[in-house]
Amino acid sequence: MLERIRDLGPVVLVPAAWAATAASVLGALGSDGMLIAHAVMVMFITFFAVTGWSAMSDGAFRAWRLVMVVGIPVTLAGLAGFFVPEFDRLLFSVSLVGWMVLPAGGLAYTGREVAPARRLYFLTAGLSALGAVVATGGLLAGEQGVLLVGIAFVGVGQTVGIADASYRDR
Template sequence: MLVEIRDLGPVVLVPAAWLAAAASIRGHLGSEGMLIAHGVMAVFIAFFAVTGWTAMSEGAFRAWRLVMVVGLPVTLAGLAGFFLPSTERLLFSVSLVGWMILPAAGLAYTGRELPDARTLYFSTAALSAVGAAVGAGGILTEAETTLLVGIVLVGVGQTVGIADASYRDRAGV
């Protein structure tokens, strides 16, 4: 059961996280909801890192282990923003942009490691990187629509990438 949660959980959690981020930007998910989301995300990242540590020691999985190791403090920065109001904008931005960039790097590394899927992973990495640039621009200019476009691009890129990775892993491809 734990292996299935570890293998399939990200396919649900990645798009859910980006939908929650977009809902928060639009004012449909309050700070309490986002506080809970950050806490849940931190727990799941730790769970995935601990239960998959050995399995993620080779090939493309090495990059994803590093994404989680770096991603946990990035997530905790966002969590800290709820308790440090004087720096909340900075901490929320670090968390949001960090989670836009980290998986883009993981997708690019995966493309390098899987020649048969290179086009898919390089494309999803590029879509995520463009989304990160657009999203960061939206944060800097305080343009909500621009930030939302960035979130959509990142969400699509990361969701397609993680869905394919899950399929390949489960199919032994």
């Protein structure tokens, strides 16, 4: 059962996280909801890292283990933004852009390691990286629509990548 949760959980959690992020940008999910989302993300990422540590010691899994290890403090930065209001924008931005860039690297590395799906993973990495650039531009310009386009690119890229990885790992 634990292995099934580890395999299928990210397929649900990744698109849910980006949907929640978009909902927050649109004002449909308030700060309490995002605070809870960050706390839950820290718990899930830690759970996946700890329970899957030995299974992620080689191949493409090594990159994802690193993504999770670095992702925990990145997520904690976002969580800290709720408690350190004088740095909230910076901390939220670090968390947001961090979770756009980290998986882009993991997807690119996966493309190197998984030859049959190389193009798919490079494409999904590219979508995530492009989304990070677009979203950062939206953040810097204060343009909500541009930020949402970046989030959409990232959400699609990461969801397709994780869904394919889950399918291949069965």
